[in-house]
Amino acid sequence: MPNPNVTIPPAADHIRADSRSQHANPHVASCHPLPGGANCGLVRIMTGPRFTKLANSLPASVPFVGPETQERERGRPFRARLGANESLFGPSPKAIAAMQDAVADTWMYGDAQSYDLRKALEQKFHIGMDNIVVGGGIDGLLGSLVRLIIGPGDAVVTSEGAYPTFNYHVSGYGGVLHTVPFRDDHEDPDALIAKAAEVDAKLIYIANPDNPMGTWHDAARMQAMIDAVPDGALLILDEAYIEFAPEGTAPALNVDDPRVIRMRTFSKAHGMAGARVGYAMGAEPLITAFNKVRDHFGMSRTSQAGALAALQDESWLADVQSKVAAARDRLTKIAADNGLTALPSATNFVTIDCGGSGDFARAVLTELGNRDVFVRMPFVAPGNRCIRVSTGPDAALDIFAEELPKALAAARETAM
Ligand SMILES: Cc1ncc(COP(=O)(O)O)c(C=O)c1O
Numbered sequence: 001m002p003n004p005n006v007t008i009p010p011a012a013d014h015i016r017a018d019s020r021s022q023h024a025n026p027h028v029a030s031c032h033p034l035p036g037g038a039n040c041g042l043v044r045i046m047t048g049p050r051f052t053k054l055a056n057s058l059p060a061s062v063p064f065v066g067p068e069t070q071e072r073e074r075g076r077p078f079r080a081r082l083g084a085n086e087s088l089f090g091p092s093p094k095a096i097a098a099m100q101d102a103v104a105d106t107w108m109y110g111d112a113q114s115y116d117l118r119k120a121l122e123q124k125f126h127i128g129m130d131n132i133v134v135g136g137g138i139d140g141l142l143g144s145l146v147r148l149i150i151g152p153g154d155a156v157v158t159s160e161g162a163y164p165t166f167n168y169h170v171s172g173y174g175g176v177l178h179t180v181p182f183r184d185d186h187e188d189p190d191a192l193i194a195k196a197a198e199v200d201a202k203l204i205y206i207a208n209p210d211n212p213m214g215t216w217h218d219a220a221r222m223q224a225m226i227d228a229v230p231d232g233a234l235l236i237l238d239e240a241y242i243e244f245a246p247e248g249t250a251p252a253l254n255v256d257d258p259r260v261i262r263m264r265t266f267s268k269a270h271g272m273a274g275a276r277v278g279y280a281m282g283a284e285p286l287i288t289a290f291n292k293v294r295d296h297f298g299m300s301r302t303s304q305a306g307a308l309a310a311l312q313d314e315s316w317l318a319d320v321q322s323k324v325a326a327a328r329d330r331l332t333k334i335a336a337d338n339g340l341t342a343l344p345s346a347t348n349f350v351t352i353d354c355g356g357s358g359d360f361a362r363a364v365l366t367e368l369g370n371r372d373v374f375v376r377m378p379f380v381a382p383g384n385r386c387i388r389v390s391t392g393p394d395a396a397l398d399i400f401a402e403e404l405p406k407a408l409a410a411a412r413e414t415a416m
Contacts (some may be wrong), residue, residue, distance in 0.1 A: 054152065054174050063164040067374050079372040080392075080399040085211065085241075085349050087271035088392030089323055091306065092316035095272065098309035102302045110304050112296040117308050121279060124311065131255040131281055133290045134307075136298050138240055138263045138278040143169045145261065145280070147293045149202050149234065150175035157196045158205040159187045161212070161380030163238065166205050175203075182383060185343055185351075186215045189225035197230045204229065207238035209245050212378040212388050214345035216245050223251040229259040234286070237262050243269035243317065244324055245346035258283040268348055269320055270310040275303040324348045327391035334401045338408055343386070351378070351386045354408075356415070358384035363414050367407035373400055 067084060071077050081088070090096075114134035122129045135141040142165065150156060152174030158166060160179035170177055178199045180191035187210050196204045206225070209216035217225075222237065229235045237260055242250050253262065261282035267273035277299065280287065310316075331350040332342040341353045354361040358381055365377050365387050377387045389400060 054172075058171060061168075063168045064376075070369070070374065074369075076372070078369075078374040080396045080403075081374050082390040082392060082396060082400060083374040083376040083388070084273070085268065085347070085388075085390050086273045087268060087320060087324075087348060088390065088396055089271055089320045091271040091275075092310050092313035094313045094316070095270070095306040095310040099275070099302045099306040102305035105301050108301060109297045110299045110301040114299055114304055117277075117279075117304055117311070120308055120311050121281075125253055125281065127253065127255045127281060128284065130284045131287055132279055133287050133294065134277065134279045134299060134304075135290075135294060136276045136278070137267055137273075138238060138265045138280075139165050140276065140295070140298070141263055141278050141280045141290075142166050142236070142238075143172075144290055144294045145236065146170055146173050146175065146203070148289055154203075155196075155199040155201045156203045156205070157192055157199065157201040159192065159210075161378055161383050162187065162205065163207055163211050164379070166236075166238075170203075182213065185213045185383065186210070186217065189217065189221060189228075193225060193228045193230070196233050201230075201233050203234055203236060205236045205238065207240065208249065209241045209346035211240070211347065211349075212351060212376070213383055213386075214241075214343055214347040214349055214351045214388070216249055216346040219248050219251040222249075226251060226257065226260045233259070235260040239263060240265045240268055241347040243321060244348050249346060253281060255281055255283060258286065261286060266307045266310055269317055269324075270307070271320065272303070272306055272310060275300075275306050277303050277307040323393070324391045327393075327397060330394075330397055331389055331391065331400075334397070334404060337401075338404055340408075349388050349390045351383075351388045353386050354411075356385060360411060360415055361385050361387055363411035364407050367410040367414075368400075368403060370410075371403040371407060373403050373407070375400075 067078060067081055117134055118129045118132045121132050133141065135144060146169040150170060150173045154175045155178060156170045156175045157178050157180070160181050167177055178195055178201065180188055180195050182188065183191065187206050187208070189206065192204055192206060195201070208222055226235060239250060239262055242264060261280050263278060263280045265278040266275060267278070328345050328350050335342040335352045340355060343351045343353065345351065354364050361377050361384055365375060368375055375387050375389050378384050
C-alpha cells in the first residue's frame, strides 16, 4: 500500500536541456552560471532521495510516542514518569562515576569490540567472548539480527500485542509477521512454536518475562520451547526483565545451541536506559555474523564504561531488585485499594486490570495523563483492559496513589 504520509517526487534524475520546464517543476534547478555569465543551457532535475519500494510502503510511525514528545504536546512536564519501564531507582553511583570519568575521553570513538564489557560478561556467564555481542540496547541488537536473517517475504512469529519494536524491525526489512494470541495474559510458547512450524518461520520472538503483561514462564517451560524450535528457525529469547524474575525463570545458558539467542540489557535493572547498552548471547557463528551488519562504532565510551561499572556493582543491583519487589507490592495494594486487580509481575512494572473495556482503560490512562502521571497500556485486546505502571520510589508512587482514584472517577464519568 502506498504511504499517504510520504510524498514521492517525480521519478526522474537526469539532465534536461529545456530550461523552460524550470518554473513548471519545483524539483528543477538551473545549473551554475559558467564563467563570464554564460549559461550551460542544462537544467538538473532534482528528485530528492529515491527510497526503496519497501520504505515507500511503510508508514512513518514510531513504536512508542516518547514521554518527551507527549510533554511538548501537552505544554507541561509529567510529575510522575511511570510509563516507560525505566528504573526510577537510577544507575549505580559507581556507574555514574565511571561515566563522569569517561566523558572527557569523548573525543575518542568507543572500543569497536566493547572488549572490556564483553570480557566482564564472559566471566560472569562462563561463556566465550565470541558468544557475546554488545549493541545499542536490545532494540539495536534486534534490528541487526532481523537485518541478518529476514528479507522480503520471510516469515516471523511473535505474540499479538508483544513488544512492538521487534515488529517494527521486521516490517523494516520486509518480513511477514504471523501472530498468536496471549493465553491467560501470558505469551503462549506452544502456540508460537506451532505457528512457526506452520509458516516456516525464520525467527520466533518471545520475551520472558514479557512486556506488556509482566507475566512469565519458568525455566522448564522455556527450555521445552527451545527444544521444540523447528528446523531452520531461530528463537529470540528477550530477557530484558530477567533480573526481576524469580530464581528458576531463565533456562540454563547453553551457547552451543544454535536454536536460540538470548538478549539482555542495562536499561532496566541497571537503570541505564538512556545509555543504550544491551548484549546478546548465542552460538559463535551467529554472534560473529553480527559483524557483517552491526554499527561497529555505535557504542559510546561513556556507555561502555558505565555498563562495565554497573555490572560489577552487584550490591546496587540487589538493592534495586528488593526495592522493585517492594514497589510491585505497593502498586498491587494501590490497585486493590481502588477495587482493581494487579497482575502478578516478574518485571519492574505492574499491569493493572481496570476491570472494563479497552476504551475504559484508555480513559483511565488519559485521565492520569491529565493529572500529569505518565503510564502506558497494552495495545491489543484483551490486554488493553489494563494499564501498565512502572515501579519506582515512594515519592513517585505517592503521586500515582493520589491521582488514580480521581482518574478512575473521571473515567467512569466519561464512560457513563
Ligand atoms: C521486552 C523488551 N525488550 C527490549 C526492550 C528495550 O530494551 P533496550 O533499552 O535494551 O533497547 C524493552 C523496553 O521496554 C522491553 O520491554
